Amino acid sequence: MDEGLESLEALLPSTLGLFPSLCVSGRYVLGGHDREHSGSGLKATHLPDGRIALAVTEASGGGAVAATTTARLLAVLYARLEDGANVRAALAAVDRYARRTPFGPGATMAVAVVDPANGVTEVGIAGHPAPLRLTDSGQTLSYLLSPSRPLGTGGVASTDSFRLEVGDTLLLFTNGLLTASDGLVRDGITRLEEAPGALEPDCYTDQDALADRLLRTMQRPAGFVEDVAMVVAQRCAPIDDFHFGGDLAPGEPQRCTAALSTWLDDLGVSLVDHVTLQQAVSTIVSSVVDSHPETVRAGLEVTGTLTDEGVVEIRIHDASGWQPRGSAHEHGLVVAGGLVDHLRLFHDDHGTVVVLRQPVGRTVPLMRSVAQARTNGTPTGAAGTAMTSELRSDTLRVSGAVTATDDVEFREALHEVTCSCTRSATVDLSGVTRMPGHVVRTLFDYLERASSSQVDLTVVTGEDSVAAQVLTQAALPHVTT
Structure with missing residues (x-):
């Protein structure tokens, strides 16, 4: 593996945040390069004021330096947004940083900050294609943001604001999605604007399916020439909370964990988060059930919710007198606490409560495009x-x-x-x-x-x-x- 690809894999997020009212999916496709992969990047995260920030960016050049530059630019962007800056001010800060850092000038960026409560959305670009908005019927709405200079080249970001309705989808992408093998950006934009109308209606309620279908539609037979980073975000209705209640005998905890597994699948959490939460809950529930005599069934209530911050919080409430005493039961708490980000145990008037909290995300697949046929080291068609x-x-x-x-x-x-x-x-x-x-x-x-x-x-x-x-x-x- 080349150094640039190793750096890219290390710096790209393995997941994007999961949020109750904004369903986000990301994709990264490696293009058919001669030598180095580009410095494209993507990110989605919750801000302290409750809004959700989405971004894609691309540094000029390629290899490890470009990938590192992209990561630094995104770090500056999110630091300013977390401090309360609007999109224009945040992009201005990134522009100043890019001007002072090697390989920063010439980088491009697109940003969207969405308030999931009311849909109010700010978008901004610096030398980058404007985001697209798709309605739940497949209609494409383009935002005619005026062209703006790349970061670090003395320009001012182009910004706008609008309301993202429930069911509408926002699409952010890098130039690699547009240029294909002919290099014509305008033709790529036209194809992208027309693509959603040809997709099956079911795609508009499944962000992963929509992302994959758009990639297949936009990819030419020779594949993508440049790397593609893409974020798909739909304003959606929150998924129902998880609830399991009942009496469990020894050997029956899987009834609870099976129901939890279905709920986590519906949320779309990554495999790592899924296994982590399921194992932690299984450990606690088994400890509760096994602490009772075989003839006594443990009365349990397990609830789960996805918070606005993108954290799954699970509460395990035992009303049958469970006390985590003894090495075996205390060991179960230690194991569960080591799996999740936060574990809290307390007692109330109704019994014992264990609270588990774990930040979760949706996996960002790192995919390869169809390889380019080459003649004397130059991609054909490119x-x-x-x-x-x-x-x-x-x-x-x-x-x-x-x-x-x-x-x-x-x-x-x-x-x-x-x-x-x-x-x-x-x-x-x-x-x-x-x-x-x-x-x-x-x-x-x-x-x-x-x-x-x-x-x-x-x-x-x-x-x-x-x-x-x-x-x-x-x-x-x-x-x-």
Whole structure:
């Protein structure tokens, strides 16, 4: 396994939070890269004020450095949101951090903060595709957020607010979902807007099914060229609480744990959380039942709820006089307490109560896209031809597919045509067939240097070309011919 993929797996969340009134699902698909995986990331977490924050981001370049940069940008975002900042202020803080950190400039991000109680939602983007809203009937509503510059490039985030109705779904995604093998962002957006209408109605009540079907619909025969990070969040009605009551004899605790297993499956908790909670409850219930003589049945009531913070809280109430005394029963408490995040035992007028609390999440699968067929190291369909550059006087013409491995050559060509940003020059990108984030970052860097030196750097693209669509999304000044 390469270093970049190891870092990516270590930094990607294995789960996204589970919440009663906002059903969230995430996916990460590894694209068919030449060498390095991109620094895409995703996150969903509960904020202290009760709202839920969702985000996807992508750092330019690839490998371990890009993955680490993505994790840092998300950490800054959530620190500001947890302090009470709105989306615009939080993105401004991330922008300042990106400007000061290596490989931060050029990263992009989309954020949504949802109040599950009333559906009021803030969204914001920095150089990133805007989130999509899907109704429960499959209608797609696009948010026409104005294009904004990537993080760390001197821009201002584009933001908006609206009400997410019960049954509506919010979709956040990285560019890898759109560009496929032709590099055309606008075509990808059109396909994505049309995709939900062709899906089965059942998909709109199952976020995992919706995420998987959208990925299958958007993936071309050659597979995804770039990594795809995606978050699907639906405002939903809370699931009913768990309740089990009855008298249990020795050997019968599985009646309770079987019912609990069904409830946890309905919640959609990850396998690790499922096994952890089921084992902890089984240990306590068995300890209660086994403490009674064989002829006496233990009267138990077990309840469970998913809190707004994404924590499953289970209460085990015994009204038949159970006291966890003796090494065997005390050992059961130790085992259960070691499994869950929090265990509390207390006595009231009606008996003994054990409270178990465990933060839970829904698994984020790490999947592989269909491998690209390759010719001389270049993915077929992703480029047509490898990058070429031609320098004539004060004009640099770049054609073909620009990949992460071309970054040094592209920078050197810009350095030469601008004479280290001391003379005016033109960069013609009309023939570019693929344009990853690091190209945008480099162009912003040289535009800023040229402005500081009071010389002109003109970027030229063809109408509706790959470069035109990418630079429009990034709000980078350019001329269309």
